[in-house]
Amino acid sequence: MAEIPKTPLLDELEKGPWPSFVKEIKKAAEKNDMAKGLLGQLETSYREKIGHWKHGGIVGVMGYGGGVIGRYSDLADKFPDVAHFHTMRVNHPAGWFYTSEALRKLCDIWDEHGSGLTNMHGSTGDIIFLGTTTDQLEPIFAKLTEAGFDLGGSGSDVRTPSCCVGQARCEWACYDTMALTYDLTMTYQDELHRPAFPYKYKFKCSGCPIDCVASIARADMSIIGTWKDDIQVDAGEVKKYADGGLNIDKLVCANCPTKCMDWNGKTLAIDNSNCVKCMHCIRVMPKALRPGKERGATILLGSKAPIVEGALLSSVLVPFMEMKPPYQELKDLVEKIWDFWGEYGKNRERVGELIQRVGLGNFLEAIGLEPRPEMIRRETETPHGHWAAALPEAFAAGDQEELRRVEIS
Amino acid sequence: MAEIPKTPLLDELEKGPWPSFVKEIKKAAEKNDMAKGLLGQLETSYREKIGHWKHGGIVGVMGYGGGVIGRYSDLADKFPDVAHFHTMRVNHPAGWFYTSEALRKLCDIWDEHGSGLTNMHGSTGDIIFLGTTTDQLEPIFAKLTEAGFDLGGSGSDVRTPSCCVGQARCEWACYDTMALTYDLTMTYQDELHRPAFPYKYKFKCSGCPIDCVASIARADMSIIGTWKDDIQVDAGEVKKYADGGLNIDKLVCANCPTKCMDWNGKTLAIDNSNCVKCMHCIRVMPKALRPGKERGATILLGSKAPIVEGALLSSVLVPFMEMKPPYQELKDLVEKIWDFWGEYGKNRERVGELIQRVGLGNFLEAIGLEPRPEMIRRETETPHGHWAAALPEAFAAGDQEELRRVEIS
Amino acid sequence: MIKKNYGAWKYHEILSAGVMVHVAESGDKVFTVRAGSPRLVSTQTIRKFAEIADKHCGGFMRFTSRHNAEFMVTEESKVKPLVAELESAGFPVGGLGNAITSIIHTQGWVHCHSAATDASGIVKCVMDDLFEYFKTTELPGKIRIALACCLNMCGAVHCSDIAILGIHRRPPKILDASLKRLCEIPNVVASCPTAAIRPATKDGVPTVEIDENLCMFCANCFTVCPALPINDPLNDGVSIWVGGKVSNAMSEPRFSKLAVPFLPNNPPRWPEVVAAVRNIVEVWAKNARPFERIGDFIERIGWPRFFQMTGIEFTKQHIDDFKHAGLTYKRSTQLRHG
Amino acid sequence: MIKKNYGAWKYHEILSAGVMVHVAESGDKVFTVRAGSPRLVSTQTIRKFAEIADKHCGGFMRFTSRHNAEFMVTEESKVKPLVAELESAGFPVGGLGNAITSIIHTQGWVHCHSAATDASGIVKCVMDDLFEYFKTTELPGKIRIALACCLNMCGAVHCSDIAILGIHRRPPKILDASLKRLCEIPNVVASCPTAAIRPATKDGVPTVEIDENLCMFCANCFTVCPALPINDPLNDGVSIWVGGKVSNAMSEPRFSKLAVPFLPNNPPRWPEVVAAVRNIVEVWAKNARPFERIGDFIERIGWPRFFQMTGIEFTKQHIDDFKHAGLTYKRSTQLRHG
Numbered sequence A, B: 001m002a003e004i005p006k007t008p009l010l011d012e013l014e015k016g017p018w019p020s021f022v023k024e025i026k027k028a029a030e031k032n033d034m035a036k037g038l039l040g041q042l043e044t045s046y047r048e049k050i051g052h053w054k055h056g057g058i059v060g061v062m063g064y065g066g067g068v069i070g071r072y073s074d075l076a077d078k079f080p081d082v083a084h085f086h087t088m089r090v091n092h093p094a095g096w097f098y099t100s101e102a103l104r105k106l107c108d109i110w111d112e113h114g115s116g117l118t119n120m121h122g123s124t125g126d127i128i129f130l131g132t133t134t135d136q137l138e139p140i141f142a143k144l145t146e147a148g149f150d151l152g153g154s155g156s157d158v159r160t161p162s163c164c165v166g167q168a169r170c171e172w173a174c175y176d177t178m179a180l181t182y183d184l185t186m187t188y189q190d191e192l193h194r195p196a197f198p199y200k201y202k203f204k205c206s207g208c209p210i211d212c213v214a215s216i217a218r219a220d221m222s223i224i225g226t227w228k229d230d231i232q233v234d235a236g237e238v239k240k241y242a243d244g245g246l247n248i249d250k251l252v253c254a255n256c257p258t259k260c261m262d263w264n265g266k267t268l269a270i271d272n273s274n275c276v277k278c279m280h281c282i283r284v285m286p287k288a289l290r291p292g293k294e295r296g297a298t299i300l301l302g303s304k305a306p307i308v309e310g311a312l313l314s315s316v317l318v319p320f321m322e323m324k325p326p327y328q329e330l331k332d333l334v335e336k337i338w339d340f341w342g343e344y345g346k347n348r349e350r351v352g353e354l355i356q357r358v359g360l361g362n363f364l365e366a367i368g369l370e371p372r373p374e375m376i377r378r379e380t381e382t383p384h385g386h387w388a389a390a391l392p393e394a395f396a397a398g399d400q401e402e403l404r405r406v407e408i409s
Numbered sequence C, D: 001m002i003k004k005n006y007g008a009w010k011y012h013e014i015l016s017a018g019v020m021v022h023v024a025e026s027g028d029k030v031f032t033v034r035a036g037s038p039r040l041v042s043t044q045t046i047r048k049f050a051e052i053a054d055k056h057c058g059g060f061m062r063f064t065s066r067h068n069a070e071f072m073v074t075e076e077s078k079v080k081p082l083v084a085e086l087e088s089a090g091f092p093v094g095g096l097g098n099a100i101t102s103i104i105h106t107q108g109w110v111h112c113h114s115a116a117t118d119a120s121g122i123v124k125c126v127m128d129d130l131f132e133y134f135k136t137t138e139l140p141g142k143i144r145i146a147l148a149c150c151l152n153m154c155g156a157v158h159c160s161d162i163a164i165l166g167i168h169r170r171p172p173k174i175l176d177a178s179l180k181r182l183c184e185i186p187n188v189v190a191s192c193p194t195a196a197i198r199p200a201t202k203d204g205v206p207t208v209e210i211d212e213n214l215c216m217f218c219a220n221c222f223t224v225c226p227a228l229p230i231n232d233p234l235n236d237g238v239s240i241w242v243g244g245k246v247s248n249a250m251s252e253p254r255f256s257k258l259a260v261p262f263l264p265n266n267p268p269r270w271p272e273v274v275a276a277v278r279n280i281v282e283v284w285a286k287n288a289r290p291f292e293r294i295g296d297f298i299e300r301i302g303w304p305r306f307f308q309m310t311g312i313e314f315t316k317q318h319i320d321d322f323k324h325a326g327l328t329y330k331r332s333t334q335l336r337h338g
Ligand code: SRM
Pocket: A069, A071, A087, A089, A119, A121, A122, A123, A124, A125, A126, A127, A128, A152, A160, A200, A202, A218, A219, A303, A304, A305, A306, A307, A308, A350, D105, D106, D107, D111, D112, D113, D114, D152, D153, D154, D155, D156, D223
């Protein structure tokens, strides 16, 4: 085995209280040459202030179109151990819950066939196996399958759905995020493994409007729990908060976005018809207030990073949908969207960009949804776009011709 | 003289409590044939639900490029009296103040040479002489000049500047709007009468942020009074309002857009450093509160109607400028803007559209103003536009070439 | 009096519908009486104004930025006779304070070739109907109505509490025979904001063609070229926009938004337009909090509720499809349910 | 325990830095201990986590959506030994409640070909520096920091309280010789959001040319074509964005806005970036009201004041020039003066 290279710059990153990724690479390097190679190449990057990875070629496992990111060094002669350094994306268990057994199994596989380095987890949520060679892909895949794991997505397919901890440990979860995430992952196996879309498609499930999985910012489809009826109030606990010194007027009511709460020093009145389920009052007084009982989710569409047409947040498609297995209403909607996107989406056009290009009105028509004012944030409108919109669909042409009198001399 | 035509439809508009324009046309028709023709043609429009005016040709008075709108009927055979029916735009006195003498003088001229119908006033603010023939234009113009009146703008020129009543009768006016309007009208006589711009250019002057002349919505340059120092407070009068039953907490403080006011039941505290001069508190308690003493105006640019690039509100160019004769700073700014617009503006491109096309940053550079955060409303930003903006002006190319290591195999 | 106290006014008070007083630092007072005017006035009427000014106001008067007539007197005792004279001459006194004042408007069929509807006629009908609100000072706040007879929007209606806007709904007709003679084809092509117009040749004559799917009926091409008439008795009509404002008081200036995509031209009394405006005014008058303009009110209750309360149907037409449209999609879960 | 009370949790309380308890309807309690992780972890470390889970938590653990490790116990007495063991193994306990938690980040020079900066390195330096805030629960509210090493933004940083974003500042280099072989020219041309790329022929070989004035250095062309390398040691670096958020609590989700247009890549400790982040955190920590995220705080005081308080210079780079830019111009007189 080669020696661990000298890394004076990286060594600086072993200092300080936050856990050090350099220490982690060094740990792996104690037993793995690829990790040594990575240390050497990364030190070079630190010295030269530039990355040394080349564009990936297409690598993968049989029958799957996604799940592996090919990666090659441009300093292969200096660091032959990382000449090939592909990552594998492994679909994580919903909510990122593990048994120690499962963790050890993953380690065994990866110690045998890869660099011994991982990300727990990648930004999309996968377990990232960081660095291996092409010949190891199939053996790894076989052992993962055996251990009950599967690959995640990459390329133009469904990406590994992810969710917040939800009902497993959160009192605010308005539906079972982990169950839905598992169901979507299973239902859309084909779409996950065989890239056939115009571009990637991400699902993220949050149990309530707090959105602990940042679904509204980074999922093509954001499924965010909410409720329809009244906030559940425990008046006794409200009083305890007040007695405990909480300034309910200033910290709760005045911060309510619709000013629909009123505290008269004794009772808390909520005009639930104007509550927009922002969760603020509930998070300030979790013992006293809870989401209502008629629960479901808001379905939003289209968030993404800035390339090409600008960063997007997801926008409201269905203000409220029940979230009960088998989630048929949701799946019907998903499939209608995919049909339309598959037919009209341009190469590398995310669904959010498509909607902007064809217009939300036309998109709704195509997928068979009624337009609703909840879909629109009118503060940002300028009174121009509507000239076209102000046109009722179709008019019988013809008869007006006669009436027309404008003659140009 | 012809008979007054039968107008059964228009007659319906003589009913009801609001003063009737039909009665006005009939009054004029008692002594004027053009007004009779107008009645007849308008009745036809009411019957057929369509206008009967044709595009105007170019008509005007000697030496002037603007001020007259040519208008011809497409029913000239039926209504020969309005075959030609041009309007003249007459520059109004600042603040629309008249002596009875001036009014009678205008009537005399118009009764002699036109239809006897006017708009007091047009939307831009002009006195509109509604309906005359080409041969009457020069005599009217001569008599107007003699009476101390001048034509207003039309076409691609400066339009008649207008202003709110300002210091003449309003306690909130932060500068003398009437004086500025008069000064601008006089200074830019040439630009008003001889269209040489890419398109129209409107000035509107409001004495304070209440903006009673709707300057921010419909002027290429909006000059809106404001102040820099503290709101003047008469504590005694505040108390009187409170004693009189005004809920200061709810109606004043809670409506302050920056929540920078605090009423403890006795005194009103204002954090003036966070006051955005919205005028709300002042308009609720005009006896107690007044704008500060260090007064001037905010200069905003670019509002317009929707055609072509979308409706615009004016946007902040100079957050605060002193407004004292001879208004040199303002005029220097105006002229720099005109220079740039004249050179780079496309045909029929308003200055607000030009700024959007070239970008505010470049526009500022061109007219020599520093960028300031006051110019920007960041709530509406998406994090895309900045990729380009994030680029410092210029880099020495060259030296980096050597360091580049990315080689494609 | 005005000259003497120029720039030295101290405060004002609204005394009754159409009457206010300004008090100067010097203690001087000026009483203003505001009277409605049809804006389109004959010289007879102007002479009448002059006569009243002479009789009551030392020969002075002014007009407001919304085309009302204002008469000023310096003693309270002179207010009553002045009001009486104005009313009896047919000029109702009002429109001051928290009231509905005159409707800003444009030419319509009276003088413009572009008009998709009449201006003065609708204004007359709506003001007749809302007259009670001209005569009050008790509304939650001010309310500004404006009308423009085509998208050129000479009334600058785009920031009004309620905007009445004439619209076309068919592409222009192309008068192939006269087009080349009357218009510069490159200018015509360039005038179209949606690039719907292309040069073409028909029967050997140069003309243009219009892609009907792209045309948004803005009439900008007609403005530059008379051979593209767009007026159309069947399909022209009126749309209604709400929630705009100009003043910076409390909230920032904002654009009006589409409420009713289309109402027919139904002269002489436009009952559909009158009813639609009244409906919106009443929902606001009953439910708004003090100082809330229509837009502030809607901002607080949310657009979905506004549609619910007014019974106006939300349709595809309400969804913006201009190039900034994406910014108008609702990108949060802050929604009212049930 | 979690299975038993699944969907039947009643409330939670934050007990100390990194420790909270959830109480179920049944009265059962679960105590969660959150520990920081470098995300890039060796199998040794994962085995260590498994060992701790076995020893303290019946063999279970989880990771959070921000890559922290969470360990759950059902008795309060078990919390202290668990915390002690995690700390001694080098995994600091904290990041819960009103604290700074781990920085979401991406690959950087560790694994990506696109990176304009390193990811893990900057994150380590910033977290070392802000460590006191990981160990507290006393900040005005939550603060979320994220880093992405290029505009692809795999960290989805665009809605973060503070976003650290790697940027390029030069157009791609064109490797004419290999371009035709490696890339589909029409795809390359189509990939450019600003239409800066045109097909061209050099020395008889088909290639592309790039209009340097149009290029905004987004690297999208490089993503589709390896023959357009854009990485550049001199001109690559970091920009800083502030005020974004994701949650719907109080205010709606919003994008981060540009604060610092450029800071150099200065490995191994990136002192300029560390100082810039700390400065922003401190201005917020000292001046924000309870529950105000950075964006809420700035919204209240206004951007001009934010620039003043942080001493960050406002430059032309801060003015948006993308196609929606007009919507970002301030269109009211609501300004703070003096
Ligand atoms: C590994 C990971 C970053 C990480 O360190 O965690 C990653 C890494 C890459 N992303 Fe990503 N993305 C990762 C999550 C994301 C996310 C976040 C998310 O999914 O929540 C985003 C933003 C959300 C979104 O989808 O918009 C994201 C937006 C992109 C984009 C821009 C897509 C767009 O529409 O704007 C690209 C460019 C592309 O697709 O060509 C991209 C492309 C890439 C590529 C494949 C580089 C490329 O241009 O081909 C990167 C490979 C790096 C490598 O060598 O390993 N990656 N990428 C994340 C996946 C791990 C996982 O599966 O768990």
